[in-house]
Amino acid sequence: MFNRPIRSAYTNVSAAPLAIGVLALLGATTPVAAQECKRTFVAEIGDAAQSMEDSLLQTLRKFQKSTTPIPREVADTAQENLPQLLKVRALDPHTRHDFANFDVYLGSEYRSSSPDVFVLPRDARVLCLLAPSTTVFLSDGHIHHYAMVRSVDYAARTVILVDPWASDSFLLAGRNLARVAGRPIIVAGEPQQLELRFDELVKVIHGTITGTGGYKYLAVLDDVFNDYRSQESYQFWKFSRLLAVDDGEPQAYAATLLRTSGDIVGKPSLQLLLEYANDILIRVASGFSIDAPGVPGKVSETKKRRKLFLQRLPAYAKALPWVLKWNLIKKAASFHDDGLTLAIIDSFLPETPNDVEFLTARGQVLLRQKQSEPAVKQFEEGERQWRSGLSELIDLKPPSRAVEFYFANKEALVEGFESFQVVEWSHIRNRLGYAAALLQRDRRTQVRNTLDPLLKYKGNLMTDFFPEQLTLMWIWGGPAEAQALVKSVLDHPEWLDESEGLQWYIGHALFEHLVTRQSVKDFVKQDPKFPRYEYIESILCTRVKNEPASDLFIYCPTCKLRDASERLTNDLKSFCAAGR
Amino acid sequence: VAGRSHIDIAGPFLLLMVLFIFCGIGPPPSPAKSPLIAKLITDETRPLQGLTIIRDPRLGPIFPVGVRTRLQLQAADATKIIQVDRIRLAPAMLAVTAGPQWAYAVDPTKQPGFGAAKPRNFSVIFDGDTTASINYVDDQLNVHPASFPNLLPNDLLIRFDAQSGFQEALDMVLMSNAVGLLELTLQVSSTSAGVQYVQSTDPLRIYKR
Numbered sequence: 001m002f003n004r005p006i007r008s009a010y011t012n013v014s015a016a017p018l019a020i021g022v023l024a025l026l027g028a029t030t031p032v033a034a035q036e037c038k039r040t041f042v043a044e045i046g047d048a049a050q051s052m053e054d055s056l057l058q059t060l061r062k063f064q065k066s067t068t069p070i071p072r073e074v075a076d077t078a079q080e081n082l083p084q085l086l087k088v089r090a091l092d093p094h095t096r097h098d099f100a101n102f103d104v105y106l107g108s109e110y111r112s113s114s115p116d117v118f119v120l121p122r123d124a125r126v127l128c129l130l131a132p133s134t135t136v137f138l139s140d141g142h143i144h145h146y147a148m149v150r151s152v153d154y155a156a157r158t159v160i161l162v163d164p165w166a167s168d169s170f171l172l173a174g175r176n177l178a179r180v181a182g183r184p185i186i187v188a189g190e191p192q193q194l195e196l197r198f199d200e201l202v203k204v205i206h207g208t209i210t211g212t213g214g215y216k217y218l219a220v221l222d223d224v225f226n227d228y229r230s231q232e233s234y235q236f237w238k239f240s241r242l243l244a245v246d247d248g249e250p251q252a253y254a255a256t257l258l259r260t261s262g263d264i265v266g267k268p269s270l271q272l273l274l275e276y277a278n279d280i281l282i283r284v285a286s287g288f289s290i291d292a293p294g295v296p297g298k299v300s301e302t303k304k305r306r307k308l309f310l311q312r313l314p315a316y317a318k319a320l321p322w323v324l325k326w327n328l329i330k331k332a333a334s335f336h337d338d339g340l341t342l343a344i345i346d347s348f349l350p351e352t353p354n355d356v357e358f359l360t361a362r363g364q365v366l367l368r369q370k371q372s373e374p375a376v377k378q379f380e381e382g383e384r385q386w387r388s389g390l391s392e393l394i395d396l397k398p399p400s401r402a403v404e405f406y407f408a409n410k411e412a413l414v415e416g417f418e419s420f421q422v423v424e425w426s427h428i429r430n431r432l433g434y435a436a437a438l439l440q441r442d443r444r445t446q447v448r449n450t451l452d453p454l455l456k457y458k459g460n461l462m463t464d465f466f467p468e469q470l471t472l473m474w475i476w477g478g479p480a481e482a483q484a485l486v487k488s489v490l491d492h493p494e495w496l497d498e499s500e501g502l503q504w505y506i507g508h509a510l511f512e513h514l515v516t517r518q519s520v521k522d523f524v525k526q527d528p529k530f531p532r533y534e535y536i537e538s539i540l541c542t543r544v545k546n547e548p549a550s551d552l553f554i555y556c557p558t559c560k561l562r563d564a565s566e567r568l569t570n571d572l573k574s575f576c577a578a579g580r
Numbered sequence: 581v582a583g584r585s586h587i588d589i590a591g592p593f594l595l596l597m598v599l600f601i602f603c604g605i606g607p608p609p610s611p612a613k614s615p616l617i618a619k620l621i622t623d624e625t626r627p628l629q630g631l632t633i634i635r636d637p638r639l640g641p642i643f644p645v646g647v648r649t650r651l652q653l654q655a656a657d658a659t660k661i662i663q664v665d666r667i668r669l670a671p672a673m674l675a676v677t678a679g680p681q682w683a684y685a686v687d688p689t690k691q692p693g694f695g696a697a698k699p700r701n702f703s704v705i706f707d708g709d710t711t712a713s714i715n716y717v718d719d720q721l722n723v724h725p726a727s728f729p730n731l732l733p734n735d736l737l738i739r740f741d742a743q744s745g746f747q748e749a750l751d752m753v754l755m756s757n758a759v760g761l762l763e764l765t766l767q768v769s770s771t772s773a774g775v776q777y778v779q780s781t782d783p784l785r786i787y788k789r
Binding site: 070075076077078079080081082083084105107109110111112114116117119137138139141142143144145146165168169170172173174175176177179206207 | 628629645646648685686687688689690691692693694696697698703705713715717721723725753755
């Protein structure tokens, strides 16, 4: 539950998940100890390291990336940085967000006031924390690059990176300002690789993202950076990354540690984080009827607790990393507490008024509230901000040229830069929402011009934007069209085979649909095959059985949909309990 | 000096001119105008990504850690053949105490990551004002090392004529490993019609803490 699938540093490489969680439990082998390390992450995860390396190579063999030249127009302006990579992972429909990503910049020269940036010193200690599939940010001060660790050899004191640019790498002799002379490993049919000595890597490693190993990684990190353990910024970083996992278990673990540790006294950022943990885990989820674990407040105090929550939002807007803010919006939206969702978004937007995800989420709430005209305007504003954001990513003036350049070179940009993946997803989500809002306002509106350009999407439009399409179909064609969309996806189990993340994503949207809009009984009536689709059990019924969210509206006295959804939820429960 | 007239100063000057004229001695020749224009392009002279320029009221712009720049060489006279002999890097460590406004930090989110080496680019790392390592990466990403203080590798010929063209832009990144303030000028030596010319760029200043 607390591990991540391989997500390549390269784009369009969403990989098969690793069963590292199980493997990590098998126990550590005895790799050669590093001179620099009392303890290494590789030793901590044991045999799993080899499995991770094998899976990484297997995945990369499948998705060999073409190394097209970087367009000059985006060479210095594309946002390829650690916070952006985390955003990609948070928004990627193929990624199950039940693993923690620990992103850290390395180097005393780095400073940032952003809550999305955390910095540790760049020294040999980082060598203790590497493992296969760790993303590394490499820089000589002039050229910057991302690659992934394939293996760490503490005996030979070398690291092998997988890097599609290895043969052209700036880390080859004479091509960099760090005086590093990396050795490319080029074997036909294999992903390109680059070998660096430990001393070379320490010169150029400026950041890492570790998304595997969870608690084991943290244990090693705490040990290796023992001198940082009690620092507020370090603790904020560690706990905020645990809380960013879209899964109750690590969130609860972080909340428990924060709550039980006397360490947070006099540390305002940690106190705020504990409030956030209680908000996302308990207060929002209970419609503010419960205050904290073991503190079941009086229902009469619901309004007061809600008010206090709203008062905290401006502080959250300033202090929390983007993923935590995004998860809070999603949590409130998933409980269909529209007023609360709008209040959260409206508190966050003043800090980041051009955040297209927040703007689009706001449009979706308005759409759900059937405020068609404001929803249309909201999506239009999202589109304006999206275009304006493009002109910051593409170095062309006037901004209209940047937009033209994006559409003319979209495929190469999305393939070459993770930040452009977010750009594309944001735009498609916005356009689908916009079309739905137009149709909700007037069913006769022609939305073809809005939707046609989306057909150029290289991925699977049906699955990757399933929630937005389901909404669109529901508004446009009602139950029949919505059900037709669901049927067409379930009729293609090979689409869902692709990743567990995608199954979770589709399942979540289907669950939402069946507890808020359309009865599962209607589904079965229209399509008797429905109970027997291959993925019904795993994507839908497992969720209904396991997640307290299946009772979501019962806990939410303020939710307008409560009564209607209670009936739909009960139908769904009976359907799943029947075993089909 | 207060009260001293202009005539007092002009007197010896006039005498000198009279001597020049009546003794057949001509005035000293003004240095021949170089047929090559060499200058650093202001718009292309930028700090490293993630850093901002330090503005010092006495010294002007200072680049923390390093600087990216473009040296533009252009033939001023299309009828002449010009050969660039060398581009001498002339660094000097200045004994200046860093002001409080010289504090700098790198914003890591402003360092976009790509990967491949940058073609047609010089990279220079100064270890002080007496040594530096210099490399040029060509179109095919081959590395051509040069020997300090000459920026140009032995196998890189820059010539301006009707066949080779009349303009060349050299992109470079200059970084200092030495703590302190390093002032750098580029001195371009060229030959045309058997006459040697030397031109210096405006100085660049790099500060490393």
